[in-house]
Amino acid sequence: MNVDILLGKTTEHLVPLPGTKFLIHKLMLQDFLLLQKEAKEEGFDLQVISAFRDYERQLKIWNLKASGQRQLIDDQERPLEFSKLSPLEVMFAILRWSALPGCSRHHWGTDIDVYDGNTQTPEEVKLVPSETIGEGPSARLHDWLDSRMSTNNAFGFYRPYATDRGGVSPERWHISYHPLSRRCLDNFTFSLFKRNLEESDILLKEQLLENADEIFQRYFLNVDLP
Template sequence: MAEIVCNNSRLGHFYFPEASKKKLVEVGGYYNRREYLHREAAGAFKRMREDAGKEGVELVLISGFRGVEVQGELFNRQIQRKGGMAAAARWSAPPGYSEHHTGYALDIGDGKRPEWNLKLDFAKSEAHRWLTEKARGYGFEQSFPANNPQGVGFEPWHWRFVGSEDARRVFAIPRYFTQVVELYSHSGLLPTNSGAGILFSLCEDSMGKVLGGVRFSPR
């Protein structure tokens, strides 16, 4: 049985420890930047990028592993832009709560439409169309689709690798959470509105209960 620990979520995001540097490998990033991914994700991304290129689609790695310190800097910038932590968390995870800490998450862009990278317009790109159709075959899935139960803003560029047992274990809680919320929303047992509030109300209302094979704990 999976367990969601309620105080391990913050502003719609779940806690993730930093990956060991020994498990990270360098992957060529955009503009010749050095980006790093967990070795499992790196191998899968390289294969995916190569196969997409054969079909005329240019996938580029914009961002891979990101440590807690760098994430804190990014989150603070978002607070200044958005005017508060809750608004900032719609588009940036608090430090310690980013999937990028794992080395399994990455931001992908379209080398032929760089003006759309890291923007909602990326959803209109050939790269995103290709990813939507074929990324799952390489072990990747979109972390934050539109109207996701965590209440995080739609990020068409943000993908995570779940193609190995270790990777699926890392993302077990957010993946189970999404499944449970969708199951109970469809059954009418949970509100259907999206937003970070559903995360907290689910935890608060479900402490000590088991929903869909997932135990919600108030630790």
């Protein structure tokens, strides 16, 4: 597999999602449109708020958080006070909610963040758990998606962050096209992971390299499967 696809450094595998600004993997487009069509028949407007994200965009997100220029939150969605955190604490706080550049599943074009366009505008979407559970505005859509996924009727889509496995926080909004994303995961080796860190202009590089084994296992490989 092309390493640049795994690292988010090419768009050769992508096509535009019709009617949007987003790019997704060309081999998952038709199945997503089928899922979107069935959602519409059930009264939901299945929309994408985030799809392919390239390496440089992910690096910018990481470095803004690592420098205190973008808010960090805890598991209860409460803001953390950056100045009171050690570099190691900052690193783990970021990893709970954001992927390392080069290690985001969004690089692959197989993973998307979704919401119900009938109940939220793009500007309102924050990608926090409270939007997708209980009385949250997109909760009913996600309940419907769960029912489809549980019976293998979601056209290959599933939730890699459905449960709290002690790594990435649960992300009910994040769905993945398993026929392709599994291949990407299987081809992403630890040597590639470490080399990507070593060659990166990422902040907190020292802490990341010192904890590379744990991060690879806990925050990258440690996902739910269908």
